[in-house]
Amino acid sequence: MKNIYAVEIDFANKLGSNAEKFQYFTSILRSILQAAAICSFEIVKGMTPSTQDDTNVPHLLGRFSLPSDGLPVEALDVLVPIIRSHVSKTYMIGWFEKSSPNDQTLAQDLLSWVAFRNKRPAHGVLDKNDVLIWSQRLEMIATRCLQVFATALPKRNPDQTLHTDIGSDTMTINTPLVQKDRAVVISKVTTRKGVWKMHAQSLSWIEAVELTVDLGDNSIFTPSDKPTEKLRLSEIPYYLPATSIFNNIPIRQTNTFVGRSKELGKLQEWMDEIEDSRFCLIYGDGGFGKTTLTLEFFNKLLEGDIERPKHLPTLISYYTAKKTKWTDNGLIHFKGISDAMEDSVRELLHFLYPVLGKDWYQIQGTPLIDKIAGEFAEQGLKRDDILLILDNTETLATSVKEVEELSEFLGKVGKKIGRVIVTSRRREFLPATPLLISSLPDDEAAALMSRLGEEYAAKAVVQAGEARLRNVCKKLSNKPLLIDTLVKYVARSSSSLQEGLDQILRKTNDELLEFLYEDAWLRMNELAREVFLVLVNVVNPVDGNCVGDVCQEVGIQHIEFQSSLDETYFATLTDFGASYDLEIVDLAKEFFRQKLRKFSSAEVDKLKNIAAKVDNKAFGRQQVEREYKLDRVADGFRSQFAKAAKIATFKGDLSSAKENFELALLDEPLNAALKDRYALFLLHHAKRPLDAKPIAEKAVELDPKNSDASLTLALIHYELNDLNAGDKAINVAKINGKPGTLCYLRQGMARYHQARRAPYSKDSKEYLKQAELLLENSLKSADQKYFHYEKNRNDARRYLEMVQKLRFQINRRDISAGNAAQQSS
CATH class of the missing domain: 1.25.40.10 (Tetratricopeptide repeat domain)
Incomplete structure (x- = not known):
């Protein structure tokens, strides 16, 4: 890689203007620093003593989800001493050492660059004098980096894999830092349902190609253990002041989010209305995208893609309606509105406690709210520092009495603990800022259908004109869920747009789901079907670990089953990136039970035995994790x-x-x-x-x-x-x-x-x-x-x-x- 960078530095020096040199040297330096940091992470993981406890290293590595220019410098300050202590005393000599008494160290030079870059190019005005001075300084810094990082930067093997020589040892580098003979600049590292991907661009002035590369099980980004913290710390990439938020926000539900700028704007306005509103109610009919909108907004917030609110919360807790839950007393089944609501506020306590003691489960109602409010007050947290998001509350309360109980409970939470966002199909009785999610405008609906057509490779949709797409969307009430259903069906069946539309329009909601279930069932292989038939018999709350256990018992790769799941409407999936929760919808459960009736008693017993084994494993994991934390x-x-x-x-x-x-x-x-x-x-x-x-x-x-x-x-x-x-x-x-x-x-x-x-x-x-x-x-x-x-x-x-x-x-x-x-x- 040293030779690759040397060629790019030489190329940058030959560019015609200082402005061009400045721009390209910035990219070169970004790539060099990322490569040096990634190699150092790999060396620390592969050649230094590991610990069972959190250190700065996982925290720094996690920030590569959206790497800033200052992150590699910060990381090397931590990693270089670790490597020198355990692996090689001469690692990156020059990082902390001066080349002469009057010079700065390389680390200091890079900190100066990061400070300038944040102040001028990123958030200020860059004048021609800056460009002249820094185009020359960047060339010197990049050249010095190559000298200091010379032994650390990886080398290519004949099979195009990478290795680095550290001391007298050779170590494989698993992160794909070279693609098609070019170095890369990492833009982000993402995970969805446990599958890790690196998004990058090739380092090129002529054509910087965008790349997405799968990361294997040996990747430094892939955790070797299930996360033990219920909340993660996300660093928000705003300039000043630096901000981090504890949260458990699931990742986006879709990669094809279109429109809703008006609704996103209203939600942003509510975030700023600290004094005026404690509640925000996002409501509307099923299938219009209430949860999708909520998760899109908060993922944008965590990524810094939304203008900084006047007051960012310290803690954001996302809670979706559940029927079962692991507690200190084992697995419990929620029987009423009170159980579920109390569980939602107890979840906030994981900000302070790794394990909730039995005393937290022995109080209910107002005393519980008062005690939780007191705990946060002792930590100096105000109500505006805490945001609770409650998703799908209509499933928690069905009778008039339950709706009243829900409203009363939420009112107390908003008054004493923090602000509350509620999504519901009904207009809950709350003094809330209302945000109605209804049908998409015609142009946004057509744009969504077009993007989905490309996503699912639905030929008939891709070939249709905008007027035709608008007309079809109108017949589907511009409802995103129905648009998605139609496009998936057209893609799977290779039917025409009209044939797919006829199939959907002639069926009721339940008939449509049953039709789609049968269609998806027929397209699945036998092993994927078995996984679903086992899951419907699992008693415990189903998460990625449970699904993985079932896949292992059945004999299908977890990722292969996930692909089958993505094409169905069998389950509601809450994806946290490295893990996920899955709940099979009631109608799908009945569909699977009907299928089970056609199996022999021996086959049914086999599936139930697998489910029992998975339940035992889940129970064991929870016991071990609880004991470990205690x-x-x-x-x-x-x-x-x-x-x-x-x-x-x-x-x-x-x-x-x-x-x-x-x-x-x-x-x-x-x-x-x-x-x-x-x-x-x-x-x-x-x-x-x-x-x-x-x-x-x-x-x-x-x-x-x-x-x-x-x-x-x-x-x-x-x-x-x-x-x-x-x-x-x-x-x-x-x-x-x-x-x-x-x-x-x-x-x-x-x-x-x-x-x-x-x-x-x-x-x-x-x-x-x-x-x-x-x-x-x-x-x-x-x-x-x-x-x-x-x-x-x-x-x-x-x-x-x-x-x-x-x-x-x-x-x-x-x-x-x-x-x-x-x-x-």
Whole structure:
């Protein structure tokens, strides 16, 4: 890649004007920095000790969903010290070091560039003097980057894959940073239902082609474990002030959103009306796109594509009507409006608590609202800082009495906790700003149909003129759902537009759905059908993990089933990107039950057995996750200062986190779990193992049976190169309940890194021998029920491979040294 960039730098220097040079050098520098950061992320993932706890690295990596120009610089500031500590002491020499006493470091030069770029080209006025000065400076910075990043930038193999040489090792780079002999500029990284894609442009002044590339299971962006936080932190790319929002907003429901600018504008106006309105009611008939509009708006908000509201919330919680839910008391079925509404406000508490204790489920109604309001007030959050979005509320209340209860409950939430957005098919009785979602205007409906025709490759739709499309849309009441239904049917059946329209118009809503179900059923393969027939028998709430379990049992790839699902109207899917929730609609459940009646009793029993197995797996996951969080987190974050420290750590505000941890310890000086969390913070986030050691030792002293504290102390000893003390602490952790697979893994990793620090010392071979044995024991003792089973297994396999590489390197040197000695004698 170094040669690719050198060619582009030479090309940029030959451009005719300073303005052209400025523009293209900006793109070149953006690509170089992204490549250097991505390679560093890959090295950290592949060659440094992994942790079971959050660090800055996942947070920085997550921001590549929409990378800013300052992100690679910020990331390298974190990654370079980690790599120098564990892999190569000479990695990127020049990043923090000056080339001469009067120069700035490369990091400082790049920070100056980012500050200028944010102030002038991005948000200000760029004059010709700026262009003249910075076109020259950018050329020098880009050239210097190539010098500093020379060994880090990947090289191409004959099969076009990438690798990088780090120290004396070679490591595969899995991120596709070169496409068709050109470097790329990453515009965003997205995930939908667990499938990750990288959106980029090729680095070219002549033709910057837009690219979308699938990322495999080994991608650094693909999480190795199911996320344990219910809320994620999204950084909003506004200029100043920098803003982040905790949220659980699902991703867009469609890639073909058209029009609705008037409705989006009204919703934006409501966001600004902080003093005037606590509620916004988005209502209208089914199929007009209430949920689609809501998710489009908030995804635009999180991406910074909507003008910054006067007051951005700190927390946005999205809640869709559910019938079942995992709680501290296991799986419960909601029986009334009260249960569901109380669950929606309890979800807000995950901002403060990883696990909700039973006391939160023992109070209902107004006392629950008052207690939650008090919790947020203690954190300094006002009502305008919290936004609750309730989707499809018409399903929660059907009788007149229930509707009244719903309105009364929501009124109290809006008055005491935060602002509320409600989507419903009915005009709820709320003092709300109303936003009616009705049929699309003729031109927008026709535009939507045209785009859908291209999306689904519906030949008859693509070939139709605009007048014909408008006429067809009018007959469908310009309803987006019916337009989508027609286009899908035309695409699947290869029928004419009129034939598809006739099929839809002659049927009632239920008949239409049954017709579409049958059509989709006939087009599915046998394995996809089996998955649906199993899912309809699953008792637990169905999410991506459950679907994956069913696919595994049936023998179909998860992604193949997802493709079948996308062509149907069988289920309502709430997509959070890396995960999703799925609920089969009632009419589809009855359709599947009818199909089941045609199966033999043996076949039905087989499907029900698979469903029972999936239910057991789901129950096991929930139990393990709950126990994991209770053991490792809950007791450590009881006080307000501790919660503030956790939130500040999540945001990357390390100084504030440290201050709050210390204040929390003044409140609870004998809380061993809190001391353990603080020690882990100092070790992994602040990179201060010497400061972490006495805190961890005190945690073990206070609670000798605390396996987490013993494990943290072991990791600190390993970081400080004290294998004996680390082994002693980790053995205590094992005795007190830590899985053997994890303990063996940590011991093996520690020995590998000890050998790597001095590969040619007399002890290195013995360390590698011990590491290999311990890592093999980790794999042999692995238990699938453990929360981090897959992550630990993958780490053990990866470190075994690294051990073998290092042993080969040492042996090769010994043979070379022996040959040289023989020749000299």
